[in-house]
Amino acid sequence: MVIKLENVGIAVRDIEEAISFFVDLGLEVAGRDTISGDWADTAVGLDGNHAKIAVLKTPDGHGQIELFEYLHPDAIETEPTAPNEIGMHRVAFSVDDIDVALATAARHGCYPLRGVANYEDVYKLTYLRGPSGILVMLAQDLTKTERR
Structure with a gap:
């Protein structure tokens, strides 16, 4: 199959x-x-x-x-998913410039939950709330882009 x-x-x-x-x-x-x-x-x-x-x-x-x-039928409002809840979790995107992606998200009123993390100088990544409370992960692979 x-x-x-x-x-x-x-x-x-x-x-x-x-x-x-x-x-x-x-x-x-x-x-x-x-x-x-x-x-x-x-x-x-x-x-x-x-x-x-x-x-x-x-x-x-x-x-x-x-x-x-x-x-x-009418949509059912629920509390936005928390990062540690069971079930559908988030949608993740690789971006070539996380700062540009975050500026774009901010124009829509969407900001990181806590900040941007640097994982061992390999990734810069963050979770943010998108429209309708959707959890969105943005990650920049620092090994494929110029280090900032």
């Missing part, structure tokens, strides 16, 4: 806000749609499933996320 990761799905409060954030970080919109119908009810397991969706991909084409904003 062959298996490959297609994407990671993330429910959001406001799909336009989330798209803007991820596009500004460098992802590209691969497609958008509104889904509903029997097939969507069956696939997702929700009666009356109706959602706006957008698939975004990394410029290298190796990673994708699927954002969805529920129109029906």
Whole structure:
């Protein structure tokens, strides 16, 4: 059996806000749609499933996320995931310049949870809260970029 990761799905409060954030970080919109119908009810397991969706991909084409904003049934608000909670955790991105990525995130009101860590002069990395409370990890590989 062959298996490959297609994407990671993330429910959001406001799909336009989330798209803007991820596009500004460098992802590209691969497609958008509104889904509903029997097939969507069956696939997702929700009666009356109706959602706006957008698939975004990394410029290298190796990673994708699927954002969805529920129109029906109503989205359920929960507390944002903490870094040590069981379950879906975060989405992580490699960036070539973490300072530029953090400046971009800040324009969306998104800041590191605590700061930027330096892991043995190999990585600079941080977790931040993105749109809808999504945990986003940004990491810069210092072995592949000019040391700062």
